[in-house]
Amino acid sequence: MSSSVDWQAAVRRAGSLAPPGPAGTPAELRALVQVLRRAAREAPEHVGEITGLTAAAEQVREVPVFVVDRPRWSQANVEMFSRLTDGLLPATVVPGSSRMAAEEMGVVLAVLSTKVLGQFDPFTDDRGRLLLVAPNVRKIERELNLDAMDFRLWVCLHEQTHAVQFAAAPWLAEHLGERMRRLVGRVSDTTDGAARLGRALRGIVEAVSSAVAGTPASERPDELGGPLVDAFLDEEERAELAEIVAVMSLLEGHADVVMDEVGPARLPSVRHIRAAFDKRRDGTSTGDVVLRRVLGMDAKVAQYRNGAGFVRAVVAQVGHDGLNAVWTSPEALPTAAEVADPAAWVRRIHG
Structure with a gap:
């Protein structure tokens, strides 16, 4: 028996499907890479000044930075997935099923590789690694x-x-x-695959129907990973995912708040960038809306907004120094309920 996912086949399929991105002269592309590397080196100092996490910001100077294209981003994520799920996914017993799973993963990664601007991967080694997807940055700007x-x-x-x-x-x-490994282990160690698949298919149909009908996407905290993910989980697994999403909302919202607090003195066009970028996140075409809902990308946008709301509310009450208590221990992280009620987290942590 072999692994349930042919990881290398997933890398090949994602690389073959992803479009290359906007063209440029060799000099333009070299300049893009150089500027991104320089910006990555400059950014930690600003983050430290805003958050007060100056010692951590100094450590980040040692984090390796990779400016990549879309296929290399997909490859890096396959490496991360395989590492996180090592020993958890069941061995395949049906000929060709690992290749089919790889093809499906490759298609999804190819789509996502055209959307992602950057990604910090904390799971590679002790320092993590930063990926900046150059063609996507160039395309959006x-x-x-x-x-x-x-x-x-x-x-x-x-x-x-x-x-x-x-x-x-x-x-x-x-x-x-x-926590991610525990959830993956629970999902993979079950015998109700047919029932899960039925729920997932119904979730896809509902997502497509609502998008075509123009129904606004929900940003409720109980809609965790989009209809495809949510429909595939039982009640206990959804509760586990809710706590993971609470942490991810904190991380994404905190990063969104920090990037905007640099202010126009250092980034003169920061307000214009935010307004234009938020409008882009909302999407316009029916096809784009359908894709985002099926893949759970609407849920990702909700993470940014809910997490940013939590961070802004906490900072308004206790400042960045008070917010920084979240980094002291797992017990200090906000629960899913506290992300929606920041004052409850402040009361629990600060009294």
């Missing part, structure tokens, strides 16, 4: 007519905030990875 220098630093501020978070909480990667 052109489409939205953004100041390229400002936008590239703005992207790096978000991703390097994640690096600072994990440096400030050296226990966080293991804690989050273990």
